[in-house]
Amino acid sequence: MxxxxxxxxxxxxxxxxxxxxxxxxxxxxxxxxxxxxxxxxxxxxxxxxxxxxxxxxxxxxxxxxxxxxxxxQKPGAAIDETDTGSLRGDLHALTMRSDDCEMEQSSALMRGLAMAIHGNPDLLRAFKEHLIEPEMAGFRQVLQRAIDRGEVRADNPAIDFVMHMMIGGFAARSLIDEQPPTQTFLLSYIDAVVLPALCAPAS
Amino acid sequence: MxxxxxxxxxxxxxxxxxxxxxxxxxxxxxxxxxxxxxxxxxxxxxxxxxxxxxxxxxxxxxxxxxxxxxxxQKPGAAIDETDTGSLRGDLHALTMRSDDCEMEQSSALMRGLAMAIHGNPDLLRAFKEHLIEPEMAGFRQVLQRAIDRGEVRADNPAIDFVMHMMIGGFAARSLIDEQPPTQTFLLSYIDAVVLPALCAPAS
Missing domain, CATH: 1.10.357.10 (Tetracycline Repressor, domain 2)
Incomplete structure (x- = not known):
């Protein structure tokens, strides 16, 4: 019973x-x-x-x-599969996982939550665990391989700022340019900003 | 009468x-x-x-x-006065115009408006005209002087992304690190990311 x-x-x-x-x-x-x-x-x-x-x-x-x-939120394609043999190839491949429509949706979601997560620890935790951390894990793998290959100096301070750079390109695109971030935009941003910073020689 | x-x-x-x-x-x-x-x-x-x-x-x-x-919103110190003779000096000086308290306030304001400006053209216009454009004008002057001095190649594609990089460091700081952006953080970010991207040699 x-x-x-x-x-x-x-x-x-x-x-x-x-x-x-x-x-x-x-x-x-x-x-x-x-x-x-x-x-x-x-x-x-x-x-x-x-x-x-x-x-x-x-x-x-x-x-x-x-x-x-x-x-x-469904995670994107498994990061492990992204191994093109070069940092540029890997960063481009990470970007290409989301099509323009998915990027616009992520951007809208980020905007919709930006204020709320600051007053709501549960929401902040969910946001970090399920949206930010999986992305960061992917970038960490890609960077470790680039360091192992000698493309990136292990002590390059830009390594700690990869997510800041990427989120910047992503979020500022709609703020400054009044357009959703697109693959084309993010690939140029990676080539112009992220790669030069990560591959900079010791100063 | x-x-x-x-x-x-x-x-x-x-x-x-x-x-x-x-x-x-x-x-x-x-x-x-x-x-x-x-x-x-x-x-x-x-x-x-x-x-x-x-x-x-x-x-x-x-x-x-x-x-x-x-x-x-009161604009920061006049940009024209910022001329230290080097790109690094100028970018650091631009950052030092706002103390940590003012930066935290700007960051909170950006968060508070992020969603609203997308549904409200008047607000977007005010936001761009009075918060984004004055900043961009400052960066443009500083960059032009760096180009004139030969520190930055005139055709470096990172020039178009200066505001994206800066806003990224600024906005992602609270998202990823759960801390307001500070002068110390932004100065390291400029040294690690913005300067290497802007001063990269022709590829």
């Missing part, structure tokens, strides 16, 4: 993985469109044709729902 | 420049604290001890009030 009760409880409080994925996609879309502050549980309920009661029962609140949706 | 009516009208619909400055400072503070979406006219009225009616009569609405407040 106790076993049946558990099953019934689990059933009542669970939604299917497909439905969960649908909900997270809707939350991410809303985040890109209106940002965190303007995102309401009402809007999520309306767009996903679910009841607010279900949303609150399942996730507890907006912050938890958004953090889970960010966590749900 | 018609002259007296005009004076009376002007008096009724105007506030003193001191009061205006106070209001703009309060709006900028609120923007940094809660961001554009969560900023309400009620909060501005409460913080500045003014009536909402006055705010609406004077500015029309939130977007106009925020755009005016952004425009009101």
């Amino acid at each position: 106790s076993g049946m009760t558990e099953v019934a409880t689990a059933r009542r409080s669970r939604i299917t993985p497909e439905r969960e994925a649908e909900l997270y996609e809707a939350v991410l879309d809303l985040l890109r469109e209106v940002g965190y502050d303007a995102l309401t549980m009402d809007a999520v309920a309306a767009r996903t044709k679910s009841s607010k009661a279900t949303l609150y029962r399942q996730w507890g609140g907006k912050a938890e729902l958004v953090a889970k949706a960010v966590r749900y | 018609s002259g007296m009516t005009e004076v009376a009208t002007a008096r009724r619909s105007r506030i003193t420049p001191e009061r205006e400055a106070e209001l703009y400072e309060a709006v900028l503070d609120l923007l940094r604290e809660v961001g554009y979406d969560a900023l309400t006219m009620d909060a501005v009225a409460a913080r500045t001890k003014s009536s909402k009616a006055t705010l609406y009569r004077q500015w029309g609405g939130k977007a106009e009030l925020v755009a005016k407040a952004v425009r009101y």
Whole structure:
């Protein structure tokens, strides 16, 4: 009997993985469109044709729902596979993993969350763990191989700033140029900024 | 008589420049604290001890009030005065114009506006005209002198990305490192990234 009760409880409080994925996609879309502050549980309920009661029962609140949706983000192609034999080839390959449409979406998501993550430690953790850290891990591998090949000096201080440079190109593109970042833009930025900084000789 | 009516009208619909400055400072503070979406006219009225009616009569609405407040931002020390004789000296001097507290404030303001400027052309214009363009003008002067001195090749593609690099260091600092950008951080970033990219020899 106790076993049946558990099953019934689990059933009542669970939604299917497909439905969960649908909900997270809707939350991410809303985040890109209106940002965190303007995102309401009402809007999520309306767009996903679910009841607010279900949303609150399942996730507890907006912050938890958004953090889970960010966590749900699919990672790009496995980084391990990116090994072209040169730093330039690897950095270009990392960039080419996302098409222009995906980059525009990431850029919109970053914008939508920028303010919220500063007042919300859970969201900041989800953002770092699921969006920033996987990217950083990829860049670290690529850089280590470049150091092993002798393309980059192990003590080049620019190594610590790879993510700052990349996020800069990415985020400033829409701010300064009023255009979403594109593959073409990021490849020129890598050639003009990231590679010269990383491959600079000892000063 | 018609002259007296005009004076009376002007008096009724105007506030003193001191009061205006106070209001703009309060709006900028609120923007940094809660961001554009969560900023309400009620909060501005409460913080500045003014009536909402006055705010609406004077500015029309939130977007106009925020755009005016952004425009009101005092520019940093005149760029023309920054001429140390070397690119490194000039870039360091530009960075030193703002102390750590001012940098943290700019970084908070950028965060607070990032989402809003994408849905609000007036705000984007104010943001670019009064926060981005003056900075860019400063960097352009400094770079032109570096080109004239032969420190930077005139056809170095990194020249077009100076603001992207700087904004990257600035904005990514709080995202990745969870710390506000500081003078110390930005000076290392300039030495490790910006100068090697700008001074790279022809490839």
